[in-house]
Amino acid sequence: MISVAEVDRVSVEHQPDGTFSVNVGSGPSATRHFVSVPGELPAVLGCEHVAVDDLVRASFRFLLEREPATSILRHFSLNQITDYFPDYPSEIRRRLGKRRTGDVDKGTQQR
Numbered sequence: 001m002i003s004v005a006e007v008d009r010v011s012v013e014h015q016p017d018g019t020f021s022v023n024v025g026s027g028p029s030a031t032r033h034f035v036s037v038p039g040e041l042p043a044v045l046g047c048e049h050v051a052v053d054d055l056v057r058a059s060f061r062f063l064l065e066r067e068p069a070t071s072i073l074r075h076f077s078l079n080q081i082t083d084y085f086p087d088y089p090s091e092i093r094r095r096l097g098k099r100r101t102g103d104v105d106k107g108t109q110q111r
Contacts, residue, residue, distance in 0.1 A: 009024065010023070010060045010061065010064070014052075014053055015034075019035060019036045020035045029069075031072065033073070033076070035059075035075075036076075036077045038079055041055075045089055046093040046097040047093065047096045047097060054096070055078070060072075062085070062092060
């Protein structure tokens with residue numbers, strides 16, 4: 001697995017073609033990935049209120065908690081994560097989903 005310090009070094013850049021370039025780590029062990037995000041996916045995940053680059057960043061953090069950066073596909077669509085990790089939609093929704101009115105102080109989120 002990747003260290004906590006390297007998880008913090010996840011940079012996401014929106015590309016002119018609509019994809020995202022994601023760099024993980026630094027130096028010789030750094031990896032680079034190219035990710036597409038289907039237009040409907042943020043809403044399906046309950047994250048339509050989140051900037052797409054933040055969704056990509058959170059998705060990489062999710063992945064890095066489960067596998068090293070070198071095991072993550074170099075080119076993929078964000079919706080493919082569920083093929084490998086079925087808990088991805090519920091976990092991303094839990095992490096980024098909209099909070100219900102009155103739940104902010106409780107720390108609970110809408111499912």
